[in-house]
Amino acid sequence: MSHETGAPQKKLIQTLNGQAQDIAPIWLMRQAGRYLPEYRKTREAAGSFLDLCYTPELAEEVTLQPIRRFGLDASIVFSDILVVPDGLGQKVSFVEGEGPVLEPITSVGELAKLELERVVPHLAPVYETLRRLRKSLPVETTLIGFAGAPWTVATYMVGGRSTPDQGAAKAWAYRAPEEFQTLIDLLTEATILHLSEQVEAGAEVLQLFDTWAGSLSEAAFRRYALEPAKRIAGALKAKFPHVPMIGFPRGAGPMAKDYFRETGISGLSIDTGMSLDWARRELQPLGCLQGNLDPLLLVAGGTEMRRGIETVLKAFSGAPFIFNLGHGIVPQTPPEHVTELVDIVRGWRG
């Protein structure tokens, strides 16, 4: 694999391997996105959102845009967590201003129509994008591959769209846990395949997004969030021992500690609502933390943003830490605030 060279490790990978840095590496969730005028231009030319994901030269272009502007330490391949259901054969589309729309799956009969072996061939363009990026990215920039975690992806597959209380998926999980487990198991397998192919194509770090983990009860969290993440992290580690994985069980609160300890991941991404004090004390001893500036501070800019950035830096410096947001960057973010953020992080001495 092209990434196994004798060159010194990149800064972000060193950090995930447990080495604290004087200057924290920085990247931003959804850094390739609508807040950038150059993204909106490419997006318009692409046709649909999925066309953009599946056209390697365009996906490569939008992935590179924030690297060109801000020189971030990592580049996350432009794709979406819903390419996996699309790969499995579920009908997925993105409606402007509405978000994703899927033909909901709510029975084992419909589940049976999904095809695991379809995922990798269908997602070939994503892997091609990664291969291109490994060549076009600056040598110091780490390439991140990613997937949605089974629970979060399942909420969209069952609900047919973003569901604020994840009611549809929970309804199925609670009514027929064995049936719902079949879906979670299928997604776990699909995620392992998809992440493995991303590593083969050049991803040096992986991130698993469990955006809707926070509303799960303790028992459901263990079953639908922690256990699948453990299986996924274990499978990837067995195949690619040198590729660190970052988990993001958003809103998990104190259960983030069990998740970090038991899944075997190298890094934990924490959301904006997470206590810095608690995270520093209880989570950072377990590995590298990543986060957690409020994306809305990046919209506001000014004194509050600067103070917020410094608070995060102070909380986590001196131990392995990657600067990031607590959730994805939002479309109304002025790009110049990102420039300022990067300057502050790079200029900060703890």
Next chain:
Amino acid sequence: MSHETGAPQKKLIQTLNGQAQDIAPIWLMRQAGRYLPEYRKTREAAGSFLDLCYTPELAEEVTLQPIRRFGLDASIVFSDILVVPDGLGQKVSFVEGEGPVLEPITSVGELAKLELERVVPHLAPVYETLRRLRKSLPVETTLIGFAGAPWTVATYMVGGRSTPDQGAAKAWAYRAPEEFQTLIDLLTEATILHLSEQVEAGAEVLQLFDTWAGSLSEAAFRRYALEPAKRIAGALKAKFPHVPMIGFPRGAGPMAKDYFRETGISGLSIDTGMSLDWARRELQPLGCLQGNLDPLLLVAGGTEMRRGIETVLKAFSGAPFIFNLGHGIVPQTPPEHVTELVDIVRGWRG
């Protein structure tokens, strides 16, 4: 005040005062609501949702409905957290299928038009509902008054509706913290007035709902959630030392501990996503816990519901605990599942 009698304390109040019960008292957030056919009938007759809140005989009727059906240990007055902005003079309406719609307030000029002294006279019908309920409720049933916490109410006042990321309120808070603090302070005062009047009218316990506390960063949580709750709880305790308050900083994760410890409240309501294990260990020693069954388990019923109820009971028995949901009951809940829930809680021996 009518509630200061020589009679023995009601079970829910005993529990909030630190006395563990063999059988946990139980009530459910939004127990008067659309899942009940009798509620839907009264609701239709009432005209608008706010008309229902402001017509004491109808508000009394819907408050009593779940008590008649299920014999719950507490009755929360039928009202809404947005009666406070309505009382302050902001235009509030409820659009069928859309939720609340407010004329957003986004400048100090608009803020200045709000009138604190308007709140209590405007909300007189709510207090009248409480006075009626004190007479019509069974003697063993505790009457709960409530208000939305300043931060959560502010998110609606600034956003004009339910905002998933609380972006509008945060944008203001981060751009002009002093201006936003003026709104928070005004709401803190209004909340103190509104809760005090509810006690005067017969409320025996108070609950403060901070539904959107979970997305706040640690610094913002302290400033906009914890500090106002501390001021509100302190003011009420000074006036009514025998009226316990329950706080509900939904999604606060580990910061729930600081909130519980520092605000001086008697009870803490915990959301579904809260770790039972951590809450038992870190929170319950600080006072009475309330929660946290997944409302979607109550929709599903069956084995999973029963197992979920028992898991919660096991986690919190032997120390002060009130059985409740982790969030409001949802409209698709079959009322017979609530009957079963109450039976299980009442029949359970830890």
